[in-house]
Amino acid sequence: MQESAVEPQSKVSAKDFKGPRPSWCPGCGDYGVLSALTRALSELGYTPNEVVIVSGIGCSGNLPHFSSTYGFHVTHGRALPVATGIALANPNLKIIVVGGDGDGFGIGVGHFVHAARRNLNISYVVMDNQIYGLTLGQASPTSQMHHITLTTPEGVDEQRINPIALALGAGASFVSRGFSGQAAHLVDLIVKSIKHKGFALVDTISPCVTFNRLNTYDWYNERIYNLDEEEGYNHKDINSAFKRGLEWGTKIPIGVFYQNESQPPLEDLDRVLKRGKIPVDEPLTFKENNVDAESIYDEFR
Numbered sequence: 001m002q003e004s005a006v007e008p009q010s011k012v013s014a015k016d017f018k019g020p021r022p023s024w025c026p027g028c029g030d031y032g033v034l035s036a037l038t039r040a041l042s043e044l045g046y047t048p049n050e051v052v053i054v055s056g057i058g059c060s061g062n063l064p065h066f067s068s069t070y071g072f073h074v075t076h077g078r079a080l081p082v083a084t085g086i087a088l089a090n091p092n093l094k095i096i097v098v099g100g101d102g103d104g105f106g107i108g109v110g111h112f113v114h115a116a117r118r119n120l121n122i123s124y125v126v127m128d129n130q131i132y133g134l135t136l137g138q139a140s141p142t143s144q145m146h147h148i149t150l151t152t153p154e155g156v157d158e159q160r161i162n163p164i165a166l167a168l169g170a171g172a173s174f175v176s177r178g179f180s181g182q183a184a185h186l187v188d189l190i191v192k193s194i195k196h197k198g199f200a201l202v203d204t205i206s207p208c209v210t211f212n213r214l215n216t217y218d219w220y221n222e223r224i225y226n227l228d229e230e231e232g233y234n235h236k237d238i239n240s241a242f243k244r245g246l247e248w249g250t251k252i253p254i255g256v257f258y259q260n261e262s263q264p265p266l267e268d269l270d271r272v273l274k275r276g277k278i279p280v281d282e283p284l285t286f287k288e289n290n291v292d293a294e295s296i297y298d299e300f301r
């Protein structure tokens with residue numbers, strides 16, 4: 001990585017990352033994700049001004065509003081392209097991308113595949129509730145087959161996307177699944193994803209208690225087991241990762257499915273960054289329509 005790449009500056013507490021009170025429904029899984037993320041960032045010693053959280057649209061996409069870090073709430077499905085721009089313009093920021101299953105695996109699925117193969121140095125925390133929460137309960141790409149939803153009154157006819165297998169196939173170098181009902185484990189996973197140099201998926205089961213009455217906390221608790229506690233599981237072996245990643249039924253694994261630490265992140269290969277140039281530190285040389293681009297730019301340094 002560049003000399004100037006983000007390294008944590010000082011120890012802070014999770015409270016320092018807190019923003020306004022979340023507007024999520026009581027019991028929503030996203031509370032657990034926000035709490036785990038702020039705990040992970042503080043455990044790693046980041047300060048809020050070293051971090052940017054980029055999100056798409058959805059209940060989950062509102063998360064940056066509830067945190068004190070920099071935030072960028074972009075259009076539906078487009079968080080990863082914006083994060084790519086930030087990563088290449090200012091590698092001094094720690095970038096966390098958050099969003100929903102609809103945002104990341106529906107409208108944004110093309111960006112997901114390309115961000116994974118590019119191996120950008122970002123953590124992507126998906127709050128996967130198997131439903132469109134914000135828009136009141138339509139089927140999402142991870143909805144269970146036969147699930148009766150607002151848009152599928154006779155049940156979902158399509159197979160669900162498997163985010164773990166998709167990420168592995170796309171070349172992601174860190175592929176994991178968490179559960180917002182298991183706080184300590186989720187903190188640990190997010191810490192690992194942030195420490196990982198490359199594209200790190202944390203597909204996080206985050207129940208929607210209002211619109212998904214099928215995939216409830218109890219439903220998951222009956223099925224979930226932890227790969228990280230399994231002696232002998234080799235997260236460097238992609239074949240094992242695919243095998244476990246395809247498991248979804250009476251048993252659902254959480255934990256790190258796969259990690260490849262030898263694949264360099266895009267930021268290490270980028271020719272501009274390799275020359276030691278940080279684009280946000282370069283002077284802007286143009287003025288257009290009487291807009292002083294330099295002063296706007298200053299706000300984001």
Ligand SMILES: Cc1ncc(C[n+]2csc(CCOP(=O)(O)OP(=O)(O)O)c2C)c(N)n1
Binds near residue numbers: 057060102103133
């Ligand atoms: C281009 C575009 N298409 C559709 C929408 C409407 N829309 C807003 S959020 C959303 C889906 C939200 O589901 P998900 O991403 O799973 O997030 P959740 O609310 O479940 O956290 C949709 C379809 C939109 N805002 N923009």
Ligand code: SF4
Binds near residue numbers: 030
């Ligand atoms: S609608 Fe669902 S996803 Fe949205 S805040 Fe409520 S419980 Fe959470």
Ligand SMILES: [Mg+2]
Binds near residue numbers: 100129132133
């Ligand atoms: Mg959703």
